[in-house]
Amino acid sequence: MTILVTGATGNVGRLVVDELIGTGEQIRALTVSPERAALPPDVEVVKGHMGKPAAVREALAGVDRVYLAPSGETINDFLAMTAEAGVRRVVALSGSGGSEDKPSYFYSQIEDAFVGKDFDWTFLRPGAFMANTLDWAPAIRTEGVVRAPHGDAPTAAIDLLDIATVAAKVLLEDGHVGRKYELSGPEPLTQFEQVRQIGEAIGREVKFEELTREQALALWSEAMGVETADFMIGVLGDAIDNPPPVVPEMDELLGRAGRTFAQWAAAHADEFR
Incomplete structure (x- = not known):
């Protein structure tokens, strides 16, 4: 199984990569700065970002599951390319819940983008870091x-490592599809x-x-x-x-x-x- 981690230079994404290493799965990382990420040699690296379609398409080729770092501005384009690549399983980092089961602040953009699309999604909703x-x-x-x-x-408040641990677990295991996990310290x-x-x-x-x-x-x-x-x-x-x-x-x-x-x-x- 090939798992794509987006935002692999980010605070959470980099830790997700670490949590997935040694699981026996193929890990691919999409990052704007491979040098800064200092990823291990057994991680496949694609240089680029969510707003660069050529890099995204390259990163998605042959992927089974995706860890999605939050990016409200590019979420719709990314999901379109993800569907085009045949990927069904997406674990998305969102934000803590609010009224009417809506995530706080801009994270509603992330979750709303999945409405009407054929993905097996899981949303992670941490609060304060x-x-x-x-x-x-x-x-x-x-x-x-x-x-x-x-x-x-x-x-x-929650430790970033705890978020990454949950993200890796949800990516690797079945039984989490359609769940919105509130996360806390x-x-x-x-x-x-x-x-x-x-x-x-x-x-x-x-x-x-x-x-x-x-x-x-x-x-x-x-x-x-x-x-x-x-x-x-x-x-x-x-x-x-x-x-x-x-x-x-x-x-x-x-x-x-x-x-x-x-x-x-x-x-x-x-x-x-």
């Missing part, structure tokens, strides 16, 4: 502080608690400086734009009264316990020092 807290690293290293709004907002933690655990991992106190909505909007808009910043602030605010649930099936999907934030922080301590 533990790795998102690496955005705090520069201020922690230089000032020993995290500045953010809604410090008491809880998240059940093993515990809900507020931002206050995450900052405290980072401090414990690096061996010194890290302070949390609460920002007002206006302060956060001004700060975050520089990096992500006003619309995205406003959305993210709203998500944190909503989480105070509607905390994201811990998914009880995660251990079964993983075949092990999910990684805690304290474990993740200890593994990434050098990035915060």
